[in-house]
Amino acid sequence: MSRDQLVIFDTTLRDGEQSPGASMTKDEKVRIAKMLEKMRVDVIEAGFAIASQGDFEAVKAVANAVKDSRVCSLARAVPADIDRAAEALKGAEAPRIHTFIATSPIHMKYKLNMPPEQVLEQAIKAIQRARQYTDDVEFSLEDGSRSEFDFMCRITEAAIAAGARTINIPDTVGYGEPGEYGAMFGRLISAVPNSDKAIFSTHCHNDLGLGVANSLAAVMNGARQVECTINGLGERAGNAALEEIVMAVRTRKDIFPVETRIATEHIVATSRMVATITGFPVQPNKAIVGVNAFAHESGIHQDGVLKHRETYEIMRAEDVGWNANKIVLGKHSGRAAVKARFEELGIMFESPQQLADVFERFKALADKKHEIFDEDLHALVTQAHYPEIEEIYELVDLDVCSKTGTVPQAKVTLRVNQDTVTATADGSGPVDATYKAIEAIAKSRTDLLLYSVNAITQGTDSQGEVTVRLERRGQIVNGVGSDTDIVVASAQAYLHALNLLEYGNRRSHPQRGV
Numbered sequence: 001m002s003r004d005q006l007v008i009f010d011t012t013l014r015d016g017e018q019s020p021g022a023s024m025t026k027d028e029k030v031r032i033a034k035m036l037e038k039m040r041v042d043v044i045e046a047g048f049a050i051a052s053q054g055d056f057e058a059v060k061a062v063a064n065a066v067k068d069s070r071v072c073s074l075a076r077a078v079p080a081d082i083d084r085a086a087e088a089l090k091g092a093e094a095p096r097i098h099t100f101i102a103t104s105p106i107h108m109k110y111k112l113n114m115p116p117e118q119v120l121e122q123a124i125k126a127i128q129r130a131r132q133y134t135d136d137v138e139f140s141l142e143d144g145s146r147s148e149f150d151f152m153c154r155i156t157e158a159a160i161a162a163g164a165r166t167i168n169i170p171d172t173v174g175y176g177e178p179g180e181y182g183a184m185f186g187r188l189i190s191a192v193p194n195s196d197k198a199i200f201s202t203h204c205h206n207d208l209g210l211g212v213a214n215s216l217a218a219v220m221n222g223a224r225q226v227e228c229t230i231n232g233l234g235e236r237a238g239n240a241a242l243e244e245i246v247m248a249v250r251t252r253k254d255i256f257p258v259e260t261r262i263a264t265e266h267i268v269a270t271s272r273m274v275a276t277i278t279g280f281p282v283q284p285n286k287a288i289v290g291v292n293a294f295a296h297e298s299g300i301h302q303d304g305v306l307k308h309r310e311t312y313e314i315m316r317a318e319d320v321g322w323n324a325n326k327i328v329l330g331k332h333s334g335r336a337a338v339k340a341r342f343e344e345l346g347i348m349f350e351s352p353q354q355l356a357d358v359f360e361r362f363k364a365l366a367d368k369k370h371e372i373f374d375e376d377l378h379a380l381v382t383q384a385h386y387p388e389i390e391e392i393y394e395l396v397d398l399d400v401c402s403k404t405g406t407v408p409q410a411k412v413t414l415r416v417n418q419d420t421v422t423a424t425a426d427g428s429g430p431v432d433a434t435y436k437a438i439e440a441i442a443k444s445r446t447d448l449l450l451y452s453v454n455a456i457t458q459g460t461d462s463q464g465e466v467t468v469r470l471e472r473r474g475q476i477v478n479g480v481g482s483d484t485d486i487v488v489a490s491a492q493a494y495l496h497a498l499n500l501l502e503y504g505n506r507r508s509h510p511q512r513g514v
């Protein structure tokens with residue numbers, strides 16, 4: 001069977017970041033983008049340049065850092081958005097402007113308050129404007145899966161004639177069903193006279209748990225670009241998961257007439273990096289990247305796998321990067337070895353000082369923990385990069401007393417701006433007491449939406465990775481902290497979240513209308 005190339009368009013840094021609390025800093029975005037580039041992702045959507053100054057800077061930094069993948073910015077179909085996207089992408093080797101407008105009756109009437117003719121006209125003008133900056137223009141029909149077929153045909157034909165090279169039909173609200181959504185691609189591609197001049201793309205949200213199934217149905221019906229995110233991160237129930245799409249087409253070559261360029265052995269490391277940075281842990285039974293994805297627990301399965309691997313395994317764990325972190329560092333590892341391992345993980349240091357800071361943290365961790373794995377290194381870097389945001393609160397000291405039969409107590413000393421402040425509190429457990437003591441100082445008026453602890457690696461000496469989600473006046477942030485002592489990790493995560501709230505990267509949402 002001859003195979004077409006399936007373009008993998010990763011939108012972890014844009015649509016993924018739209019999930020509440022998943023904001024990433026510029027450096028974090030660059031780290032993830034470098035990893036995506038290493039994984040040979042074709043297009044990296046780095047952000048929505050006009051959303052805020054921070055978003056603009058991040059798109060710009062990714063555009064300058066990435067050379068082997070196309071770098072894209074989202075832009076509504078309005079001149080200011082297109083110009084801002086183009087400005088941010090100036091340094092990119094292969095820039096793409098991705099412009100969109102809603103085309104469903106419900107969105108046009110209630111959100112845009114525009115008749116279809118005006119939507120069409122605005123789309124065409126936006127595409128023409130974007131083409132003045134780059135040949136690589138993508139046009140999305142937002143809420144495409146709920147749009148009227150005849151209007152979709154008209155706007156698609158006009159968009160291609162105006163210069164769009166990629167036409168994306170998103171299932172924005174996750175309403176699609178594979179049979180119906182897939183067939184729509186086949187019909188559209190046949191009905192639009194100039195469809196051979198563009199690549200058709202799918203972009204599915206997962207509200208009904210059908211994001212990957214819908215994307216693959218589109219591929220079976222002619223889509224040759226899939227928009228997806230690492231770990232399925234994204235608004236509400238998320239987007240189609242990159243790792244699932246890539247491994248499905250690779251594992252079922254007998255069904256899918258396409259292949260991707262993805263270096264699958266980097267999938268697990270990328271998944272870990274995204275989870276650590278965003279504070280969205282991966283559930284253990286998640287396909288491909290969950291810790292149980294390749295664990296054969298039952299005796300019958302283990303027996304079968306030992307006799308003949310394919311009895312129960314359809315993919316090899318090592319092909320997606322499990323077991324790739326066998327190289328263990330420890331107390332005696334020198335700076336050069338540590339630096340080399342970071343580089344293998346796609347993490348580069350901008351200055352000798354940054355490496356020195358991380359190496360100091362590495363040594364401190366190696367004193368507490370015998371073996372340091374890749375996951376530990378990712379966590380170290382995430383923490384070492386906190387200074388990129390303004391650190392109002394810093395943990396100086398934590399003294400916790402927790403004894404059976406007594407009320408747990410915590411004494412916390414923080415540096416708040418230049419002052420050193422101490423507070424004590426009781427709690428139902430050591431973490432609760434610690435948080436109450438921090439709040440006695442910070443008085444943050446936040447709501448705690450989520451507190452979760454995960455072991456980063458195996459064994460009881462593992463670092464605990466804590467995620468804390470806080471909300472204040474509609475702004476949601478995720479703080480992360482890691483330490484072999486989970487109470488310390490919890491304190492760090494809470495302070496990280498408070499610092500993020502102070503940093504306040506407020507941005508506008510691309511889909512809130514033009």
Ligand code: KIV
Nearest residue numbers: 100140142143170172
């Ligand atoms: O879900 C969606 O419709 C989007 C578009 C902006 C492409 O994310």
Ligand code: ZN
Nearest residue numbers: 015170172203
């Ligand atoms: Zn989306």
